[in-house]
Amino acid sequence: MVEETPWGLRNVGVPHYEQFLHPVIKKNYGKWAYHEHVKPGVIKHVAESGDVLYTIRVGLPKYVSTQTVRELCDIADKYSQGYIKFTSRHSATFFATDEETVDKIIQEVESKGFPVGGTDHSLKSIINCVGWTHCHTAATDSPSIAKALYEALYDYFKSYDKLPERLKIAVSGCLNMCGATHASDIAIIGVHRKAPRVIDEDVKAFCSVPALVKICPKYAIRPKKGDPRSVEIDEEKCMYCGICYGECPGLPIHDPKNDGVSIWVGGKVPSTKKGPMNSRLVIPYLPNNPPHWPEVVDAVKKIVDFYVKYAEPDERLGETIERIGWEKFFKLTGIPFTDKHIDDYVFSYMEFRKGVTFKHT
């Protein structure tokens, strides 16, 4: 509850949402009849009252300057009665109540360099974490990867009928997966590939040895023999998750030579059809190669091409692969299959193929 403390107001919570709702929304709140896809980036919502609300979806960069925010506000003031919404994939939404205004918004927003799109069967905004722009645990740089992919797949964002279904790409700089990667159609995740180094003085200065011993999921960290206020790492057990470094600056895991990018595909979140699915590993490692990430871009394009070619209408990427079988996916894309692809952790048994049915590719 709101408190007036010696240092000022505390625990005020959040302003009530009602004041932020467009008048048409307020009037028809909870009483909407249906929606239609009008054109790329534009959805028409029709209320039971007959009222109409157009939403215009706008792609944003990972960071926005206050200057740009003000520019976007200007447009919203001009056409959207001063209301604006951001989305769960970090796009911006403008509102209109007639098609003419829709077109004006599109024109003005795009003239400022912000693309309108990402609705219906399109590439959605690419969720990406901060990577090397701000994070200490990043094994790769999410924002520049996202940028490179946007450039390569720009048309899929701007159209709404070139893909069999929506395509959700997300990028995380490390295994913490802040970039909402693990249930995405295509996920790019930064990986380390060597055990952390141990800097004895830093461990002693900043870290709790018992906490470290407990925190490693593979039990690879133990008190150092002969020097139990530091630790040693069993390199055979460590699987480079970086959790220990997140806790302890004395265990740096970055390694410009071996860090890189992994690619995962086939995840989805909604309960529609067969329900939520995890993304699955397809490429364990590609090198870090900013700013244009050619290896990553090529791999993603190859996967998107596969999707466009083999999906049935209205199928998410993972649904397509599950229908035709992963053995065929590897064959058709030419992506090499390795021991890394085979799960070897707690739930591995569930992933092993029982019985003798599969395609002899």
Add this chain to the structure above:
Amino acid sequence: MVEETPWGLRNVGVPHYEQFLHPVIKKNYGKWAYHEHVKPGVIKHVAESGDVLYTIRVGLPKYVSTQTVRELCDIADKYSQGYIKFTSRHSATFFATDEETVDKIIQEVESKGFPVGGTDHSLKSIINCVGWTHCHTAATDSPSIAKALYEALYDYFKSYDKLPERLKIAVSGCLNMCGATHASDIAIIGVHRKAPRVIDEDVKAFCSVPALVKICPKYAIRPKKGDPRSVEIDEEKCMYCGICYGECPGLPIHDPKNDGVSIWVGGKVPSTKKGPMNSRLVIPYLPNNPPHWPEVVDAVKKIVDFYVKYAEPDERLGETIERIGWEKFFKLTGIPFTDKHIDDYVFSYMEFRKGVTFKHT
């Protein structure tokens, strides 16, 4: 390789199979064209040569006396040229090359009290282990349960079109599952429900404490405090598997008051359609109630009735349940759902229902 040792012949292996093959089999070995279901218990095999072989399937009791074996041999001598085969479900198979002989075999075998049936869409021979007739770890008595079920479901063995598909029932006296239960349409498995007792003198006399500590899958066994040549059992951890008693007579787990029977359904072995499936728990406990096992018989009949009523043609029981959903199965059968049904072991997460789709029964 065969050895002549001071004690006699050793490692002779097994007589070559060829000498045991009926002449029509030998002639057409590997050259069969197709088969047909002629009547309950009888399959007609047609070779590419045009030769025909009828097989007659005969149900046997768990034990057969030498006297009965000789009687069956008499019949085989009379009609099957002295050849006989037993099956992987422990039925006997007689051979004929014409329909007239088929009928004679059926008549004579049945007149001796042995039913002909168990082919096509029927109840198959019930695999059952030895239970209380011979085993020291049995929590229930498989042979008398199998007998009670045979009596209740006799007509399903003798017919071949009263069931949607085949029905495989198996009974194991304990969790070792010697009765081939774990991938059966209906499985009956004996269960203990309390931790073993510890008889210190026997543990000390017959058992290895380190081996026991290692053998318990739940790590519930530890050296006894103050008496480390015996053990103590953490009753909160023990899940009554009986593995320790199998190793060590000093840890008896039998308990006439609490031992009993569990029922599992929906397993299958072949790779057809969706492939092999494990049987799943439906009734965690019914009391041991020989010789007629009314509770077990009732429960199995209820499940079979469900199967007959709700299966689509050609569906195994597990396929029916997977199609309509387990939540509906519990509703339609009225079998209570409890916390025992929810997996809580290593792979439990995989069984939890992800997403929000299910039937609101």
Add this chain to the structure above:
Amino acid sequence: MSEEILKELEKGKWPSYVTEIRKAGYEGLLKVYGKALEDKMTHFIHGGMVGVKGYDAGVIGRMTDMPDVMKTSHLLRVIPPAGWFYTTEALRKICDIWDKYGSGVINFHGATANLQLVGIETEKIEDCFNELVKLGWDLGGSGPDFRTPAACLGPAYCEFAMIDTLDIYHEIVMSYIEDIHLPMHPYKFKVKISGCPNDCVAGAARADLAIIGTWRDNIKIDQEKLKEYPEEVIKMAVERCPTQCMKYENGKLEINDEECNKCMYCINLMPKALRVGDDRGATILIGARARGRIGSFLGWVLIPFMKLEKPYKELKDLMKKLLDWWDEVGNPKERIGETIYRIGMGKFLRDVGIEPVPQMIYRPRANPFWYYWPGEVE
């Protein structure tokens, strides 16, 4: 060299975050980041303890290993309004404050939910916050606390919304605001609220507790409006329906609602003709975590159906029970789903007093490794 790489990132059709950093004039960040791109390695390091008085969460402390260029670059997580709806007026005021104290760089929004103000020096945090809080803005979660929840737009303009996502969000933030500022759970606890099974805030994948709108009665079919959809769309719905409970014959669509599992697919395909039912509430999922200690967990069914009406007492009681239980038995750095997995779902249900129902699982156990509880056996 690093400047050249940065320039490359300002080219192309998609708006550039580098350009935005430049527009904000956040030179320090450009240099540290440029060097990272050049070295193929981050130059940020752990940030130490920073924050505002009275809170232990809401500020991510961040330092660099290039102190000559830029020593610190902390970030403020600000709780956004329900559904991320703003007025331009509100946004402009936030910008003004951020220009005054911070870098001028904003992350709209973080993947959990927060409005993130990126780049502020230690000594300016308190003043910056005090201006924000006067306008009604508060800090969001970080560390092992109750995190800022997320809610889809729901009833604002989506005809699928079966619960009032915005109001529930608001209520949860207001009820748990102290918990958001005081990390004292075993680990983070994230709540996400979606109005329907489409789950537009991805609660099924990313929330320890996901509240997802659903219905129990029949789908409403408007046979007239159905005609506005092409035959092949209708047929696709019938063919792809996961429970195969639809029939389309002689231009008429029938649904056997008894068999429907409320997956939402057909309704998505033909929102004009098909509408969710009237007996509305939510399914509550528990346990998602992106990369857990033993792998990713997706959320699973905890409560198949809960009516959700103001003041949401049942929901709040549930959340209290869950957090109390978890606080007691959870290990440090163990998310609630992992605690349940470790303790066992059955025992957890017993402990918190929730009735086991088959909707919680795909299928019953295949192993006989269960427990009997005191009182159940002689």
Add this chain to the structure above:
Amino acid sequence: MSEEILKELEKGKWPSYVTEIRKAGYEGLLKVYGKALEDKMTHFIHGGMVGVKGYDAGVIGRMTDMPDVMKTSHLLRVIPPAGWFYTTEALRKICDIWDKYGSGVINFHGATANLQLVGIETEKIEDCFNELVKLGWDLGGSGPDFRTPAACLGPAYCEFAMIDTLDIYHEIVMSYIEDIHLPMHPYKFKVKISGCPNDCVAGAARADLAIIGTWRDNIKIDQEKLKEYPEEVIKMAVERCPTQCMKYENGKLEINDEECNKCMYCINLMPKALRVGDDRGATILIGARARGRIGSFLGWVLIPFMKLEKPYKELKDLMKKLLDWWDEVGNPKERIGETIYRIGMGKFLRDVGIEPVPQMIYRPRANPFWYYWPGEVE
């Protein structure tokens, strides 16, 4: 009282095993078993070490806790001929020997495969065996050894058989006969051989190593014979085909064999019209165990396709590699599937030198917890 219960078990339509025990005159067993039924508890106890000289397996020692009635009742596991085919002559001779030394009670057959002679006293075992072995019969497996394998009738009279199950069985028994008699592995090792994916000896569920016939080329369709099957059967096949790769139009059936996963279903339904292809071999599954330490394991794909021709060198090499690896790294009481699970499938494949292929798994891993091996990273 116990006699009354036994009498109840002799009633009814199904032949009674109690009657058979009675016919054999095995009074001791009737009494001990009758008492068990009365007490609702077994009266058998551990059996101690019994056996024949030179072997450490093949005899299950069994004692009772009613020594006044019957002290011991050991049983002999005898390796049956491939596919359980016998002549009456052979059976009669076994009966003669068993009447002479044992109880006259036989278990046709045990669930693993063996012909089981149930009930013999310690001192008669050696002589009994010596008579059996002279006729060519040997003891089967028990304890942590290579167990008696099992094979379906296969080519004997099944048109589906794609490998010579009987011959493979025979070869394996003869090659591993010493291993069968000498328990020296971490735990038991069971092999089952089925001629086709129907898997009539249930190898997929109950064999550490299952050898299951399959084919790689096209299913042969005889459109003429197809007409002998009712339309609804053909349509059922098309509808239920798990890969949806069949088409039935204008009385003609087509199969897109590229997509077919060789599940066998359609062929089972219409064996006259559909026949397996000519490029035949076996899929090899590894790891099944009924009730393992962490639950039941069904067998999974180890070798998607292996040609199996006499003298089965590839198969024997594989088995040797597997057993050598397991002997080295397996823990006591750990079946080979569990060892692989513990060590990790990828590492196992590396160690034994088998190439990883996607057919081994349903889908690739969802967690990022893998290993790099020396030489793979800088």
